[in-house]
């Protein structure tokens with residue numbers, strides 16, 4: 001099962017970069033990260049950090065979608081957001097398993113992963129403008145946030161697929177390909193959100 | 209007992225920021241302690257900044273302002289230990305959680321049943337704050353507060369004597385200052401270091417209030433206002449009046 005909030009208690013580990021201080025016992029050594037790229041002809045540290053960042057995007061997206069479900073006044077929208085939250089959570093789980101298959105801790109938080117989380121955090125602040133927009137505007141913002149997160153998940157899936165394809169034959173490659181396929185098989189909902197956004201804008205634009 | 213003389217503490221703002229903990233890996237107790245020391249420094253800064261201007265004598269005003277600047281440095285330093293990644297909703301929750309932790313600690317330590325009741329009352333109020341902040345976190349960020357907080361409260365903080373600890377720290381670290389993110393011995397600084405330029409700009413060519421006030425005290429009362437119950441100051445250079453230290457200790461022993 002996916003961990004949506006990573007803490008020390010749950011097994012969060014990381015690696016320091018510049019300003020961060022991490023307990024030595026919780027630092028994932030660079031050699032361990034490099035190792036995953038060796039046979040595959042990839043930069044292991046970059047790939048490990050990327051997978052960690054993809055997982056962090058899904059974690060935050062799952063939570064933001066759940067918040068949107070909580071906040072929307074439209075029952076149909078609520079259902080969509082709930083499904084999105086579930087899909088993002090499943091993808092978190094898949095990416096955590098990928099890290100484990102790559103012989104890394106499931107809750108490895110890379111510097112790139114910190115940035116990915118921060119990016120979603122910034123997006124998630126948009127609906128807090130609720131006091132200065134009307135109810136329609138607020139619904140639009142919630143949908144925009146969910147849509148942008150879905151778009152990024154979609155693009156991340158494509159990027160992971162391409163990275164897997166760029167690897168030379170190895171267990172790392174096989175593992176990457178399997179996870180990329182698993183993720184790509186289940187993106188219909190993300191595409192549906194794009195359509196929903198368009199339809200809802202057109203509807204709001206029509207004269208009442 | 210004096211620590212580092214106030215006059216040498218002023219340093220360039222670039223040298224006040226430290227590395228921060230990583231929010232996904234930080235020990236819950238380290239996080240709470242960072243927040244507590246930050247709050248303490250904030251209170252101290254506010255005290256000196258607010259009370260200073262209420263004095264009429266320029267020496268008192270100058271002294272408070274001088275100390276207020278040091279407290280601002282402390283606020284900056286400790287605040288920089290917190291991971292900037294934490295969202296406002298997370299901070300709100302953790303803030304009230306820390307208040308719970310502190311009141312709960314005080315409650316455990318307190319022997320007077322009347323005071324204990326006060327801590328308990330405040331703990332009860334903070335538990336409600338945690339609940340409300342948790343609801344905000346859940347609604348606006350989709351985060352389950354129980355997932356973010358530690359499974360149980362860390363070991364309680366205790367009030368206990370720390371004189372020996374302070375003496376050890378003073379003995380080992382009194383010569384340190386900081387350059388950028390790191391603590392370094394003052395003697396390691398080149399003569400053109402930022403520290404000396406800042407010192408010259410802030411304290412150069414004036415009668416520094418924290419020094420002047422001690423001079424006045426020595427003039428009026430014959431000593432420089434110290435109580436060293438555990439023997440002479442661990443730093444010989446700060447035993448400005450060696451006999452006074454020994455007298456203090458002897459007085460204490462008699463009492």
Ligand SMILES: [Fe+2]
Pocket residue numbers: 249252278279282
């Ligand atoms: Fe202070």
Ligand SMILES: [Fe+2]
Pocket residue numbers: 303304307333334337
């Ligand atoms: Fe509170």
